[in-house]
Amino acid sequence: xxxxxxxxxxxxxxxxxxxxxxxxxxxxxxxxxxxxxxxxxxxxxxxxxxxxxxxxxxxxxxxxxxxxxxxxxxxxxxxxxxxxxxxxxxxxxxxxxxxxxxxxxxxxxxxxxxxxxxxxxxxxxxxxxxxxxxxxxxxxxxxxxxxxxxxxxxxxxxxxxxxxxxxxxxxxxxxxxxxxxxxxxxxxxxxxxxxxxxxxxxxxxxxxxxxxxxxxxxxxx
Amino acid sequence: xxxxxxxxxxxxxxxxxxxxxxxxxxxxxxxxxxxxxxxxxxxxxxxxxxxxxxxxxxxxxxxxxxxxxxxxxxxxxxxxxxxxxxxxxxxxxxxxxxxxxxxxxxxxxxxxxxxxxxxxxxxxxxxxxxxxxxxxxxxxxxxxxxxxxxxxxxxxxxxxxxxxxxxxxxxxxxxxxxxxxxxxxxxxxxxxxxxxxxxxxxxxxxxxxxxxxxxxxxxxx
Amino acid sequence: xxxxxxxxxxxxxxxxxxxxxxxxxxxxxxxxxxxxxxxxxxxxxxxxxxxxxxxxxxxxxxxxxxxxxxxxxxxxxxxxxxxxxxxxxxxxxxxxxxxxxxxxxxxxxxxxxxxxxxxxxxxxxxxxxxxxxxxxxxxxxxxxxxxxxxxxxxxxxxxxxxxxxxxxxxxxxxxxxxxxxxxxxxxxxxxxxxxxxxxxxxxxxxxxxxxxxxxxxxxxx
Amino acid sequence: xxxxxxxxxxxxxxxxxxxxxxxxxxxxxxxxxxxxxxxxxxxxxxxxxxxxxxxxxxxxxxxxxxxxxxxxxxxxxxxxxxxxxxxxxxxxxxxxxxxxxxxxxxxxxxxxxxxxxxxxxxxxxxxxxxxxxxxxxxxxxxxxxxxxxxxxxxxxxxxxxxxxxxxxxxxxxxxxxxxxxxxxxxxxxxxxxxxxxxxxxxxxxxxxxxxxxxxxxxxxx
DNA sequence: TATGAATGAGTCTTCATTCAT
DNA sequence: GATGAATGAAGACTCATTCAT
Numbered sequence: 001x002x003x004x005x006x007x008x009x010x011x012x013x014x015x016x017x018x019x020x021x022x023x024x025x026x027x028x029x030x031x032x033x034x035x036x037x038x039x040x041x042x043x044x045x046x047x048x049x050x051x052x053x054x055x056x057x058x059x060x061x062x063x064x065x066x067x068x069x070x071x072x073x074x075x076x077x078x079x080x081x082x083x084x085x086x087x088x089x090x091x092x093x094x095x096x097x098x099x100x101x102x103x104x105x106x107x108x109x110x111x112x113x114x115x116x117x118x119x120x121x122x123x124x125x126x127x128x129x130x131x132x133x134x135x136x137x138x139x140x141x142x143x144x145x146x147x148x149x150x151x152x153x154x155x156x157x158x159x160x161x162x163x164x165x166x167x168x169x170x171x172x173x174x175x176x177x178x179x180x181x182x183x184x185x186x187x188x189x190x191x192x193x194x195x196x197x198x199x200x201x202x203x204x205x206x207x208x209x210x211x212x213x214x215x216x217x218x219x220x221x
Numbered sequence: 222x223x224x225x226x227x228x229x230x231x232x233x234x235x236x237x238x239x240x241x242x243x244x245x246x247x248x249x250x251x252x253x254x255x256x257x258x259x260x261x262x263x264x265x266x267x268x269x270x271x272x273x274x275x276x277x278x279x280x281x282x283x284x285x286x287x288x289x290x291x292x293x294x295x296x297x298x299x300x301x302x303x304x305x306x307x308x309x310x311x312x313x314x315x316x317x318x319x320x321x322x323x324x325x326x327x328x329x330x331x332x333x334x335x336x337x338x339x340x341x342x343x344x345x346x347x348x349x350x351x352x353x354x355x356x357x358x359x360x361x362x363x364x365x366x367x368x369x370x371x372x373x374x375x376x377x378x379x380x381x382x383x384x385x386x387x388x389x390x391x392x393x394x395x396x397x398x399x400x401x402x403x404x405x406x407x408x409x410x411x412x413x414x415x416x417x418x419x420x421x422x423x424x425x426x427x428x429x430x431x432x433x434x435x436x437x438x439x440x441x442x
Numbered sequence: 443x444x445x446x447x448x449x450x451x452x453x454x455x456x457x458x459x460x461x462x463x464x465x466x467x468x469x470x471x472x473x474x475x476x477x478x479x480x481x482x483x484x485x486x487x488x489x490x491x492x493x494x495x496x497x498x499x500x501x502x503x504x505x506x507x508x509x510x511x512x513x514x515x516x517x518x519x520x521x522x523x524x525x526x527x528x529x530x531x532x533x534x535x536x537x538x539x540x541x542x543x544x545x546x547x548x549x550x551x552x553x554x555x556x557x558x559x560x561x562x563x564x565x566x567x568x569x570x571x572x573x574x575x576x577x578x579x580x581x582x583x584x585x586x587x588x589x590x591x592x593x594x595x596x597x598x599x600x601x602x603x604x605x606x607x608x609x610x611x612x613x614x615x616x617x618x619x620x621x622x623x624x625x626x627x628x629x630x631x632x633x634x635x636x637x638x639x640x641x642x643x644x645x646x647x648x649x650x651x652x653x654x655x656x657x658x659x660x661x662x663x
Numbered sequence: 664x665x666x667x668x669x670x671x672x673x674x675x676x677x678x679x680x681x682x683x684x685x686x687x688x689x690x691x692x693x694x695x696x697x698x699x700x701x702x703x704x705x706x707x708x709x710x711x712x713x714x715x716x717x718x719x720x721x722x723x724x725x726x727x728x729x730x731x732x733x734x735x736x737x738x739x740x741x742x743x744x745x746x747x748x749x750x751x752x753x754x755x756x757x758x759x760x761x762x763x764x765x766x767x768x769x770x771x772x773x774x775x776x777x778x779x780x781x782x783x784x785x786x787x788x789x790x791x792x793x794x795x796x797x798x799x800x801x802x803x804x805x806x807x808x809x810x811x812x813x814x815x816x817x818x819x820x821x822x823x824x825x826x827x828x829x830x831x832x833x834x835x836x837x838x839x840x841x842x843x844x845x846x847x848x849x850x851x852x853x854x855x856x857x858x859x860x861x862x863x864x865x866x867x868x869x870x871x872x873x874x875x876x877x878x879x880x881x882x883x884x
Numbered sequence: 885t886a887t888g889a890a891t892g893a894g895t896c897t898t899c900a901t902t903c904a905t
Numbered sequence: 906g907a908t909g910a911a912t913g914a915a916g917a918c919t920c921a922t923t924c925a926t
Contacts (some may be wrong), residue, residue, distance in 0.1 A: 016297040048358025051270060064887050075921065136356030137269030146417035148910060180413060181433065187412055188405025198369035204398040216433035224901060285912050378889065490800030495916060506891050510678065511918065576797030579711025588859035619867040622855055629854055630847025638809035646840040658875035716899060738900065767909050
């Protein structure tokens with residue numbers, strides 16, 4: 001599998017409705033694509049990426065195998081769209097939540113809470129995400145995924161943190177490093193929760209992280 | 222692939238040197254097994270689990286494909302041993318480091334520092350681990366992995382935290398939840414670092430986490 | 443190989459044209475299946491079941507190896523269909539011949555003659571059958587084959603013999619035992635003929651058996 | 664597998680103790696060979712020839728796999744010896760039983776009774792034999808097996824029948840054809856019995872065959 | 885737009901055989 | 906005599922993809 005191709009595709013972040021009408025992009029076309037992408041996520045979440053052959057996905061969706069081939073250039077493009085969808089949905093949700101908060105302290109709290117709120121409602125998405133991580137075989141693919149998935153999050157967080165420092169409500173730290181740490185904490189808890197949802201008290205962890213980051217970013221007196 | 226079988230195998234945690242002499246377990250036999258396991262880790266880390274066919278592993282190790290089949294019952298057993306090795310090495314290292322520390326506060330710091338120290342020296346291991354995560358397709362397999370991989374870590378951390386509360390140096394919190402959170406933070410940072418080592422300041426994050434946990438667990442005045 | 447599965451399949455005796463339209467069962471689909479089954483019989487008859495790999499069968503038929511995988515769930519299903527075809531053809535022929543005879547004595551003669559007539563025209567079928575016999579490794583598989591292959595024949599014969607006793611034209615004997623014996627005699631001659639067609643005078647044996655059974659079932663004066 | 668080689672080997676019918684001392688043929692050598700041959704028969708009878716890999720046979724016997732390779736030129740020679748052993752034992756037994764009878768009528772009865780008596784005591788042998796039949800892929804191999812296995816039996820029977828005709832106790836028939844038929848009847852019953860021993864009344868069939876052949880060979884008045 | 889059919893590359897696995905000890 | 910180790914050939918099977926309809 002040429003994940004370079006795949007990642008190039010992801011990076012392009014093709015907007016859903018391209019203004020130029022690049023393709024036919026008929027309504028039915030887009031509906032089918034979304035249906036297939038959604039089905040792929042479910043299949044991947046349910047049995048792992050390795051078991052998610054086109055045949056199985058098609059079967060789960062209830063369509064013929066070749067329909068997928070017709071609507072997607074190949075499996076790489078499909079998985080690319082899946083990743084796209086997973087990242088997009090999550091990012092959109094978190095951003096909208098954060099935008100509603102005032103002040104760096106509240107925005108940080110909002111970021112964490114939104115992350116966990118979205119998680120709780122879309123376990124399937126994250127199960128699929130974890131399954132897909134292992135597919136980024138090459139160094140380039142991994143790096144590309146990092147640029148697409150992690151960097152936007154880190155930049156978002158970094159902005160909040162830096163603003164807080166400028167506002168004078170946060171102590172001294174390297175914003176970028178703390179952003180990495182915070183995002184890491186969120187993802188790490190998510191990871192355990194994906195592996196066994198019963199073993200993790202998700203709301204408890206969310207609250208604990210909020211408390212912790214509040215305590216840990218507070219300006220030292 | 223019957224990962225239940227695999228995970229049962231993992232859970233058994235077959236000690237390397239079985240005292241009963243169940244099999245011959247000749248010296249050369251064990252050496253080969255170790256060589257192959259190590260090679261598999263490298264191959265997986267380098268190209269992803271999906272690309273790590275027995276053929277490629279054998280090729281990387283420089284042996285014939287059937288040598289693997291000779292020394293392992295199948296790919297499942299091999300991957301089982303790989304997981305085993307990954308978990309074992311990490312746990313042994315961290316525990317030995319923690320044991321050398323005095324007091325809950327220092328032990329917590331030691332836990333975090335050891336985790337990052339081991340990481341820094343064994344990036345390949347963690348790349349392989351992330352690749353393997355996606356293989357646990359079924360719910361049972363995921364749960365089994367959780368029990369094998371995460372639970373021991375959480376229990377270890379939980380012990381440290383609870384002791385600290387009893388010593389009176391830690392504030393009030395749910396030890397289990399905080400343990401999940403701390404382990405999550407470590408793993409989440411590791412994850413980003415695996416995806417792009419240049420984008421993460423590993424020592425910086427380690428220091429930040431140590432600081433954060435110190436600030437966040439401190440008994441409030 | 444799970445011959446239990448296979449035999450379950452055989453026992454089901456799936457009718458060629460399923461009325462419910464369970465699957466599409468398109469014309470071309472059925473044609474291909476029949477082509478492959480026929481080719482498999484030839485290949486098996488020609489070189490033994492052990493040598494009848496999917497590759498060789500495909501080669502003999504003149505198609506790609508994966509075409510077989512496409513039309514059959516696996517080798518087990520293919521061999522199942524082969525057995526099915528072998529038994530079906532033979533049974534249909536014999537029954538139609540017997541049905542045209544009047545009276546128990548003539549029906550018995552018809553049974554023997556039909557068996558040999560069919561044999562003579564379909565040596566390949568019986569060569570394949572003999573080759574397949576050795577594949578029923580487990581006791582269960584053997585028993586299942588017995589139930590599918592031998593029992594119907596014995597019951598058919600048994601019915602003829604019992605009717606003859608009731609008609610008063612046959613002497614006293616255990617119908618079931620004699621049925622086993624008669625069927626055995628037919629198959630045993632067939633066996634030698636399969637191993638070396640030149641060493642067996644098939645029509646002579648047929649005539650001899652007819653005579654023998656006539657003499658041996660005659661009501662003693 | 665070169666069954667030509669195998670059959671050539673069988674045909675040679677290597678006497679157990681070769682007078683010329685062709686090989687070392689030490690005592691231990693012969694004992695091992697017999698042990699392995701016996702084990703092979705059991706393994707074949709238990710799971711079919713296809714499952715009877717050298718590894719499994721060795722395992723069942725409780726020796727290392729390479730011991731077989733050491734004592735036999737290859738699997739072909741082993742199977743050759745197995746067939747040899749199967750045929751030899753049976754023939755020796757039947758001949759000795761027949762030799763004890765007086766007169767053609769009694770000798771024929773003895774032949775049938777001996778065949779069934781040996782069968783009843785050595786079901787494993789015949790199960791193995793049936794399994795092996797399918798291995799004779801080529802026409803030459805089948806023919807060779809016919810020459811080795813069937814021809815001696817038919818000649819033996821033929822002799823008895825012809826003598827009976829000369830004595831004037833048997834009616835007119837082609838001895839060779841009737842011999843084929845009688846041997847066929849015995850083997851055919853055996854076959855059903857191998858497939859499901861519970862579905863065949865072996866003593867009943869033996870008695871029925873004795874009666875039948877007596878009635879059917881009797882000189883017509 | 886949809887799909888049944890076909891296919892070649894690649895996967896794991898089994899196996900008989902060879903060889904050094 | 907015996908055997909652990911190694912190996913290449915061959916097996917069944919899966920899969921993404923292509924193509925004609």
